[in-house]
Amino acid sequence: MTDASYLPVSKLRVSNLSKRFGSLEVLKKIELDVVKGEFISIVGPSGCGKTTLLRIIGGLEHSDEGECKINGKNIDGPGKDRGFVFQQDNLLPWRTVQSNTEIGLEIASERLSKHRERIRSLLELVGLAGFENYYPRQLSGGMRQRVNLARALAIDPQILLMDEPFSALDAQTREIMQTELLRIWEEGRKTVLFVTHQIDEAVYLSDRVVVLARRPGRIQEIVEVDLPRPRPLSIKRTPHFVSYVDHIWKLIEHDVRESVLVEHI
Ligand SMILES: Nc1ncnc2c1ncn2[C@@H]1O[C@H](COP(=O)(O)OP(=O)(O)OP(=O)(O)O)[C@@H](O)[C@H]1O
Ligand SMILES: [Mg+2]
Structure with missing residues (x-):
């Protein structure tokens, strides 16, 4: 059986x-x-x-x-x-790495203060610890795609x-x-x-x-x-x-x- x-x-x-x-x-x-x-x-x-x-x-x-x-x-x-990562990095140029990563949470009307620790460990996970306050123009292509990935993961999709x-x-x-x-x-x-x-x-x-x-x-x-x-x-x-x-x-x-x-x- x-x-x-x-x-x-x-x-x-x-x-x-x-x-x-x-x-x-x-x-x-x-x-x-x-x-x-x-x-x-x-x-x-x-x-x-x-x-x-x-x-x-x-x-x-x-x-x-x-x-x-x-x-x-x-x-x-x-x-x-569901979290999306596209071919083009569609990061907002006027937002920092941290604030780009938080976009999905904002759209879902989540309180950001509740997620600060998770965002911090996510940025560490994708190798961007220390770059939280950088703007997209200050990043390489690989780093921008890491931000994209962190952003998709931030909403904790299945x-x-x-x-x-x-x-x-x-x-x-x-x-x-x-x-x-x-x-x-x-x-x-x-x-x-x-x-x-x-x-x-x-x-x-x-x-x-x-x-x-x-x-x-x-x-x-x-x-x-x-x-x-x-x-x-x-x-x-x-x-x-x-x-x-x-x-x-x-x-x-x-x-x-x-x-x-x-x-x-
Ligand atoms: N919104 C749309 N309106 C009309 N045709 C569309 C639309 N979106 C996609 N197509 C057509 O559907 C087909 C499949 O497109 P799709 O973008 O899914 O292919 P793909 O496999 O992702 O291609 P690629 O490898 O080039 O990215 C194409 O012939 C495309 O022109
Ligand atoms: Mg395609």
């Missing part, structure tokens, strides 16, 4: 989800179950609907068909249970939605940010949905990689990444790691070529 308490609880359930923009079928019958604390990456060619999927889960966009549930409850708008958060960073900073993100994730074990174009980033970070195909955007394969944690950066040079990257690249190569070489519309 199976004891139900041993079965993993699905934190996020996307079922039969479809979305069109006019005549364009963007997402078709997406099925995805994400377990609490899982790190999931989503890869796929440009225009396959990655951002749209994340926006629907974030409650910023409606689907046409299907369901999207968190803890069994339908998503009907943005909420404190799910972190990250849309190409490191794509504007140089290659070395990006690798450091990957290790930092894993370190932070190991500490808090949030459920993460991470969109990226870089296959090795997806494999390095994730428990599972969702590979999308385009026109319409649909799940081609969900690849389980069976690599031990914690993962040092050197794991990227192991044959096991490289075989995952090769496998995923083969899945999307044709679509990527098309998305780059053929007219989009």
Whole structure:
């Protein structure tokens, strides 16, 4: 007999989800179950609907068909249970690191004095202790993305939605940010949905990689990444790691070529 308490609880359930923009079928019958604390990456060619999927889960966009549930409850708008980190750092230039980090709490009408200690330890967690009073223009790209991450974590979301958060960073900073993100994730074990174009980033970070195909955007394969944690950066040079990257690249190569070489519309 199976004891139900041993079965993993699905934190996020996307079922039969479809979305069109006019005549364009963007997402078709997406099925995805994400377990609490899982790190999931989503890869796929440009225009396959990655951002749209994340926006629907974030409650910023409606689907046409299907369901999207968190803890069994339908998503009907943005909420404190989900934190967003976007590609562009959308920090407010007139606010300090500390005050940018607090924006989400302000929007949720939380009393800031209640959260001061948590914000302090969050800024420490993302490596920004000592920079609380800096303005965005005084920070490097990597530091700005750390503020973005701290801001998303400040509302203590259950799910972190990250849309190409490191794509504007140089290659070395990006690798450091990957290790930092894993370190932070190991500490808090949030459920993460991470969109990226870089296959090795997806494999390095994730428990599972969702590979999308385009026109319409649909799940081609969900690849389980069976690599031990914690993962040092050197794991990227192991044959096991490289075989995952090769496998995923083969899945999307044709679509990527098309998305780059053929007219989009
Ligand atoms: N608000 C909108 N109105 C009309 N079409 C849209 C809208 N948002 C997205 N699209 C279209 O939906 C498709 C999927 O877009 P989406 O941004 O989700 O792709 P993506 O996989 O995130 O691409 P990229 O990798 O380039 O970021 C694209 O063809 C895009 O033009
Ligand atoms: Mg996108």
